Amino acid sequence: MRRDIFQAIADPTRRAIITLLALQAMTPHALAEHFDSTRQAISKHIKVLTECEVVTQTQTGRENYYHLNLQRMKEIDIWLERFRKLWEDRFDQLDNVLKDL
Amino acid sequence: MTNNFVFEADMAAKTIHISREFNAPIDKVWKAWTDPEIIEKWIAPKPWIAQTKIMDFTVGGIWLYAMVSPEGQKHWSRIEFTEIENGGHFSSINMFSDEDGNTAAGAPKSFTETKFSSIDSNRTKVDVLKTFTDEATIKMFAQMGFREGTIMGYSQLDELLAAE
Numbered sequence: 001m002r003r004d005i006f007q008a009i010a011d012p013t014r015r016a017i018i019t020l021l022a023l024q025a026m027t028p029h030a031l032a033e034h035f036d037s038t039r040q041a042i043s044k045h046i047k048v049l050t051e052c053e054v055v056t057q058t059q060t061g062r063e064n065y066y067h068l069n070l071q072r073m074k075e076i077d078i079w080l081e082r083f084r085k086l087w088e089d090r091f092d093q094l095d096n097v098l099k100d101l
Numbered sequence: 102m103t104n105n106f107v108f109e110a111d112m113a114a115k116t117i118h119i120s121r122e123f124n125a126p127i128d129k130v131w132k133a134w135t136d137p138e139i140i141e142k143w144i145a146p147k148p149w150i151a152q153t154k155i156m157d158f159t160v161g162g163i164w165l166y167a168m169v170s171p172e173g174q175k176h177w178s179r180i181e182f183t184e185i186e187n188g189g190h191f192s193s194i195n196m197f198s199d200e201d202g203n204t205a206a207g208a209p210k211s212f213t214e215t216k217f218s219s220i221d222s223n224r225t226k227v228d229v230l231k232t233f234t235d236e237a238t239i240k241m242f243a244q245m246g247f248r249e250g251t252i253m254g255y256s257q258l259d260e261l262l263a264a265e
Contacts (some may be wrong), residue, residue: 005112006112006236068177083242086146086228087119087121088106089146089147091121091143094123094143096143097132097142097143098124098129101129101131
């Protein structure tokens with residue numbers, strides 16, 4: 001199933017997970033300690049985040065670590081930056097049009 | 102003078118709020134956003150130009166226009182007006198289309214609400230609120246026909262990528 005970044009951030013718990021993982025990689029146990037929800041509930045959210053390619057997992061020894069995929073988050077900034085620039089340029093052109101109207 | 106440009110994305114709500122102030126009375130600003138001959142003068146990022154095929158600025162009417170590249174490549178958009186309050190605000194559904202205004206089934210949409218308010222007799226604020234159906238829509242609208250890098254040169258994009 002293809003998921004998009006909106007699904008990743010649509011849920012407040014997932015936003016909280018992203019915020020925590022932005023600071024450091026965490027084990028499932030350490031992550032779950034930050035929430036009142038069950039570990040199963042958290043691992044469901046992690047599953048969605050993984051499918052959105054926002055979170056990746058690595059194995060270090062016996063421990064599993066969740067990492068935030070910064071590249072994926074950065075992509076969003078790039079689209080938004082393009083879109084922002086488009087509107088900024090449009091409005092500068094509109095200023096000139098309005099002068100002569 | 103500051104023009105108070107605002108560009109705020111709320112990714113959770115899938116909305117983008119764009120706002121700006123202009124040094125002109127509200128009736129002129131309204132005309133610049135609703136008269137196709139005038140819109141064409143500012144809506145396209147250089148060196149692209151905008152060309153209108155149909156403009157029916159009524160509720161249920163459409164604006165069908167193309168962004169045309171210097172090589173003559175055309176990207177069509179179909180804007181359907183869903184609400185108009187003369188001189189105050191209008192709402193629309195924006196979609197990419199072919200030159201006859203046909204849109205693909207299930208094609209991504211953005212809903213746009215554009216509001217005009219007077220700050221004083223010679224100054225007007227415009228607020229644009231865009232609501233997207235999904236991530237792919239923002240991506241499409243951001244990249245639109247401008248893959249050639251006319252909006253943002255690749256060098257700028259590289260800088261942006263290198264910044265983090």
